Amino acid sequence: MTRARVNDLVVVLPGIMGSRLANADGKPVWDLSGGALGRGLRTFGGSVKNLRLPKDIGDDHPGDAVVPVGLMPDVHALPGIWRPIDGYTDLLGWLERSFTLTLGENLIPFPYDWRLSCRYNAERLRKTVARALGRWQDSAPERRDARAVFICHSMGGLVARHYVELLGGHEITRRVITLGTPHRGSLDALVHLVNGLRKGWGPLGVDLSAFARSLPSLHQLAPDYACVTGPEGLAYARDLPGLPGVDPALLADAARFHADLRGAADRPAPVPLHAITGIAQPTLTTAELTGDVLTPLWLIDGVDERGDGTVPRLSARPTNAENSGYAVPESHTPCEQHGSLQNNRGVRDALHGLLGHEPPFHRGEEDTDVLLGVVAPSLLEPGDPYEVEVTVPPEAIGTTELRIDAVLCPANGTRSLTSPLRHFGGGRYGTTFPAPEPGAYRMVVRRRGRAESAVTSLTLVGESGE
Missing domain, CATH: 3.40.50 (Rossmann fold)
Structure with missing residues (x-):
């Protein structure tokens, strides 16, 4: 290049x-x-x-x-x-x-x-x-x-x-x-x-x-x-x-x-x-x-x-x-x-x-994707499940249900977990991962097949006794 x-x-x-x-x-x-x-x-x-x-x-x-x-x-x-x-x-x-x-x-x-x-x-x-x-x-x-x-x-x-x-x-x-x-x-x-x-x-x-x-x-x-x-x-x-x-x-x-x-x-x-x-x-x-x-x-x-x-x-x-x-x-x-x-x-x-x-x-207007608003914990107590909530703008509500995935990636490079998000109506989507092990994580949310839609949230999971 x-x-x-x-x-x-x-x-x-x-x-x-x-x-x-x-x-x-x-x-x-x-x-x-x-x-x-x-x-x-x-x-x-x-x-x-x-x-x-x-x-x-x-x-x-x-x-x-x-x-x-x-x-x-x-x-x-x-x-x-x-x-x-x-x-x-x-x-x-x-x-x-x-x-x-x-x-x-x-x-x-x-x-x-x-x-x-x-x-x-x-x-x-x-x-x-x-x-x-x-x-x-x-x-x-x-x-x-x-x-x-x-x-x-x-x-x-x-x-x-x-x-x-x-x-x-x-x-x-x-x-x-x-x-x-x-x-x-x-x-x-x-x-x-x-x-x-x-x-x-x-x-x-x-x-x-x-x-x-x-x-x-x-x-x-x-x-x-x-x-x-x-x-x-x-x-x-x-x-x-x-x-x-x-x-x-x-x-x-x-x-x-x-x-x-x-x-x-x-x-x-x-x-x-x-x-x-x-x-x-x-x-x-x-x-x-x-x-x-x-x-x-x-x-x-x-x-x-x-x-x-x-x-x-x-x-x-x-x-x-x-x-x-x-x-x-x-x-x-x-x-x-x-x-x-x-x-x-x-x-x-x-x-x-x-x-x-x-x-x-x-990016031109024709390439603008649905904007995903992500709420995920920045700090998580040990043993707590990892909950992700995603909202989409009002103009996207009522359209075809979006296929959205969440990928939980440990910062230490071990295996990632992927979970599809459920649609709860009203432009709200969500999923819950089992309690992650202690450490730092990148959680990536994106529409399936649309890499440009990705939003990355960072989380730190504590250890027992903290």
Whole structure:
């Protein structure tokens, strides 16, 4: 296969938890993925205690000698922080195979300490890009005009945007591509902060809730839109006094972080930002506070806008700075879940167009398949059956009954299980797998014979005693 020519420096930023972390001796402190993920979490307690951040850390490093050492290769998760995410090895390999990109030369993975403020990591990104782009430009005369292109999954997009918008990165950046970045936050982050691990999976023998609540990054992922219902309608979380589990100073600082990004977009010629947005997946968008418990809800103002299952569609592209004209359209809208966007076939099609300096590839209307909305557990107690529910849009209801299969694939490569979904009427389909063994799983739902309809959900099954 002929590789498409790319003369720029391509930088790949993972999402939260997507970077491997090690201590001063090189010993991993966060490096759990794939088949070892479930077992490894049982012995993760000591690392979590050491990884917890001090209060009032702001945009600084805690001085604990923890450093990022690479991207997570496979399915990874930390209950109480974020939903399971797939790895980045396949994305990096695809980029090398498809384009004139070489790891360490003009393809640069950027691991970062995902515990810390996006501002801190943006400053590290500035230094990394300055070195790498300088070397690349100096390596051949035809590369003198090379610029940086950022491919960012989830929180990585916030890090890249802060660098580009506020640290001078716009001067050397060709474009920023975000995959499911919560530009306006995610309700999941707020729910994790408030509710902790009071439901499901127990405390894993350590106080993961306290660890989560110490992270500036997780507060910066909380919604930057009115999302908590109250007697006068929806309110911003930052405006609710005494919200349990949340550090009010970190939440207020997160609001300033997002406000700074909005304001910085006001320059006359902003860097092109391409927001790839997962759609059609049931996505928690608002919540109701009862006592000290936050109950998440699917609807906002009575409307189910959906999203990628983690980031609501309204959050997956930046809001405009006032009067800036900085409109950010959705560059591609795959029917896919958040943790698998970087490995989705349609997303790869869009990336090929963007990196090839051609218009993004979009499937024509005649090729549009029925969009499958998938609900499956992200965390499953040991011994519990695995239930999958699929919904189809109203316009597909009443048509010929769809033939839909679910395939449960262990991340350790052992034998997959396939189950056809039953139709329950009203556009609802479902199936139940017997209780899976402990470990990490990819669950792929697709219409039979229509590979392009596939939606991938990620699940972590606990072990007894967790």
